[in-house]
Amino acid sequence: MFQAFLLIALLIFASYSVFSDNIKRSVIYLGVFSLLMAITYLHFNAPDVALAEAAIGVGLSTVMYLVATKKVSVYDICYVNEDVEVFDDKSIDEIMNNVVRPLELFLERTEEIEPQLAYTNHPIEKIMREDAHDFFIHRKGQLTYLYGESTDPVFQDIIANMDEVIRDISDIRVIYTDEVTDDERDE
Amino acid sequence: MKETNKAIYILRILFAVFGAFVVIFLFLNHSEKIDTPLMDYFTADFLAETGAQNAVAAIYLNYRVFDTLFEALMLMVSVMEVINVSWANKHAEQYRFEEADFNRKNNSEIVIRMVGIIYPFVLLIGLYIIINGHVSPGGGFQGGAILATALITRYLVYPNFDLDLDMLERLEKFLFLAIVTTPVLYVFMQLQPADTVLSHSIYMIFMNSLIGLKVFSGLSIIFYRFVFYEGL
Amino acid sequence: MDFLTGEIVGILLFFIGLFGLMTKKTIVKTIMSMSIMESGIFLFYITINYTEGSVPPIGQTSEAAFADPVPSALMITAIVIGIGVTAIGLTMFMHYKQKHGITHWSRNRNQQGSGH
Numbered sequence: 426m427f428q429a430f431l432l433i434a435l436l437i438f439a440s441y442s443v444f445s446d447n448i449k450r451s452v453i454y455l456g457v458f459s460l461l462m463a464i465t466y467l468h469f470n471a472p473d474v475a476l477a478e479a480a481i482g483v484g485l486s487t488v489m490y491l492v493a494t495k496k497v498s499v500y501d502i503c504y505v506n507e508d509v510e511v512f513d514d515k516s517i518d519e520i521m522n523n524v525v526r527p528l529e530l531f532l533e534r535t536e537e538i539e540p541q542l543a544y545t546n547h548p549i550e551k552i553m554r555e556d557a558h559d560f561f562i563h564r565k566g567q568l569t570y571l572y573g574e575s576t577d578p579v580f581q582d583i584i585a586n587m588d589e590v591i592r593d594i595s596d597i598r599v600i601y602t603d604e605v606t607d608d609e610r611d612e
Numbered sequence: 613m614k615e616t617n618k619a620i621y622i623l624r625i626l627f628a629v630f631g632a633f634v635v636i637f638l639f640l641n642h643s644e645k646i647d648t649p650l651m652d653y654f655t656a657d658f659l660a661e662t663g664a665q666n667a668v669a670a671i672y673l674n675y676r677v678f679d680t681l682f683e684a685l686m687l688m689v690s691v692m693e694v695i696n697v698s699w700a701n702k703h704a705e706q707y708r709f710e711e712a713d714f715n716r717k718n719n720s721e722i723v724i725r726m727v728g729i730i731y732p733f734v735l736l737i738g739l740y741i742i743i744n745g746h747v748s749p750g751g752g753f754q755g756g757a758i759l760a761t762a763l764i765t766r767y768l769v770y771p772n773f774d775l776d777l778d779m780l781e782r783l784e785k786f787l788f789l790a791i792v793t794t795p796v797l798y799v800f801m802q803l804q805p806a807d808t809v810l811s812h813s814i815y816m817i818f819m820n821s822l823i824g825l826k827v828f829s830g831l832s833i834i835f836y837r838f839v840f841y842e843g844l
Numbered sequence: 845m846d847f848l849t850g851e852i853v854g855i856l857l858f859f860i861g862l863f864g865l866m867t868k869k870t871i872v873k874t875i876m877s878m879s880i881m882e883s884g885i886f887l888f889y890i891t892i893n894y895t896e897g898s899v900p901p902i903g904q905t906s907e908a909a910f911a912d913p914v915p916s917a918l919m920i921t922a923i924v925i926g927i928g929v930t931a932i933g934l935t936m937f938m939h940y941k942q943k944h945g946i947t948h949w950s951r952n953r954n955q956q957g958s959g960h
Contacts, residue, residue: 480757
């Protein structure tokens with residue numbers, strides 16, 4: 426019984442860490458998989474191998490993967506809303522379900538890129554001048570502006586699949602920052 | 613374009629499932645039950661022959677000591693590969709020895725205090741596993757890996773690059789030489805002071821300590837190269 | 845339930861890793877799939893001569909049969925070599941990332957993301 430439980434859990438965690446879309450999550454699943462593997466070795470009467478797997482698989486290689494995943498390309502999204510006084514959890518929750526989650530899921534599934542979000546209420550011109558984000562979402566009253574570069578293929582993909590990604594908001598304007606003239610387009 | 617991608621994806625799924633079924637079918641129906649003469653020979657009287665109470669340590673330190681030699685060689689080759697492939701070689705001067713400065717990078721208070729409590733125990737269990745490798749589960753590889761994780765916990769509290777990696781590399785090569793010469797003299801050429809269990813046990817403890825230190829220095833070179841040279 | 849033995853799970857883990865190796869576009873995911881394949885092989889070896897009710901091969905007790913120590917001794921060395929292979933793979937990945945900006949296998953995804 427215990428053996429069946431261990432073996433099924435091994436299969437489940439191996440599948441999770443292979444099929445998961447997020448790299449950091451699958452590193453953690455791989456650590457759990459190694460720990461279960463150590464318990465399985467102990468169950469099959471190999472305590473020496475269990476010790477080696479527990480020290481190397483769980484400790485060393487997890488930390489090495491975490492150091493290496495710092496290098497994987499991150500897509501840097503900045504959400505700007507100048508009307509909000511202080512950005513707290515409530516104002517993030519408002520946009521969580523209709524903008525943030527679908528965008529993250531789209532980036533993880535189709536592009537296999539890690540999204541990383543930042544929220545701010547500073548003026549948009551200052552942020553665009555000082556910080557190098559890949560993608561800006563600017564909320565101004567009822568209007569939603571998206572800023573990005575026209576040479577960025579990920580940004581092109583997001584614009585092309587806009588109907589699937591963001592469903593609830595209909596009034597969206599897309600601005601290419603490298604074609605700064607009034608090249609706005611209603612969606 | 614999308615259609616062909618989907619077809620290739622389904623083809624890959626089919627290939628993996630089909631391969632798994634073929635291998636499991638062959639394994640279940642056409643595998644022979646073979647006798648285990650090696651196991652009978654190794655577990656018959658390993659205490660009197662090798663001085664180890666742990667049959668696994670008896671195998672990898674006495675009966676099949678060639679495996680251990682080439683495993684140590686493989687680990688050293690991988691350390692060399694990690695050092696020489698790295699892109700940071702061209703501008704390695706800027707990653708030199710840093711002066712000790714504890715307050716340069718401040719970490720969480722909880723992590724610092726807890727790691728301070730845990731750190732000596734991790735070192736202790738690593739040394740215990742190395743030295744008792746021949747009478748209980750454990751040995752040089754496992755104890756060396758645990759010592760290397762102790763170094764990782766040290767990195768968590770004190771992320772400054774004040775470790776002399778050149779010294780560790782030289783130590784590792786010297787230890788590899790010692791690991792090669794000791795079994796050649798003791799096991800192959802039979803230059804033993806006495807053919808007793810006590811003498812064999814001393815050989816086991818010596819070899820386990822050598823292997824443990826070598827694995828420790830190799831893995832910590834790999835880890836520190838990783839964190840400080842690559843992880844910028 | 846007797847279908848679910850260690851050998852069969854080892855073979856299945858090998859093919860799960862092979863599938864990840866074939867389909868995933870991220871290089872780190874490929875290295876992780878390789879280590880899952882390795883784990884499957886280790887499990888297969890450890891359980892190939894497993895009999896119910898044996899004891900670990902330590903000490904000189906003769907009440908029960910010993911478990912097989914040969915695969916354990918082989919797999920310890922294999923695990924240490926496996927961490928070496930993983931370290932080399934991750935080092936080469938970081939080298940390519942620094943030099944060419946590649947983090948994915950497909951060609952049109954080069955030079956993406958911000959520069960950190």
